[in-house]
Amino acid sequence: DQQVKQNSPSLSVQEGRISILNCDYTNSMFDYFLWYKKYPAEGPTFLISISSIKDKNEDGRFTVFLNKSAKHLSLHIVPSQPGDSAVYFCAASAKDDMRFGAGTRLTVKP
């Protein structure tokens, strides 16, 4: 059963614009959320995280928003750059367990 869902398999944006990647989860026990970025032939790399006690965490061009009532989180990248093109995975954790979404392939066009 898919506890973490990324409903958009792909997203294409123009360089300099905002990229918004969305993620929904079903398990209310999740209390820590992460975004990972993956390039071909490499393992996922950690990008940004947020604890359930917060609703926003910002790190440079990357901001993660958490809406606990809607069980929804999003990753905003602004401004988007061609080097951001990758697959982005949303992950949610309860204790030491972690579940991943299916990923969204982001393409940033120059």
Place this chain on the structure above:
Amino acid sequence: GAGVSQTPSNKVTEKGKYVELRCDPISGHTALYWYRQSLGQGPEFLIYFQGTGAADDSGLPNDRFFAVRPEGSVSTLKIQRTERGDSAVYLCASSFPRGEQFFGPGTRLTVL
């Protein structure tokens, strides 16, 4: 090395054979995870070690899959009587407890 390493990077085997996949975690990371990623999917949890013990093996699909971490560092994922459906990229990750996970590059397993 500084990161998580996995060997081999690619493994091609025949249906019914036995395979072992190795993971070297980041030094000092007590937690180690195995995931399986099929095409177009996110990493699927298989098993989690805290130290030497398997704290959660609920993701292992059946009893053909087994993993060990005898000294609390290197881990080996073992697959018996491989099937074509086992073909995937097997990812290993390590972390401090409740920290972000650092992933290895994965082992691409192809079962012919």
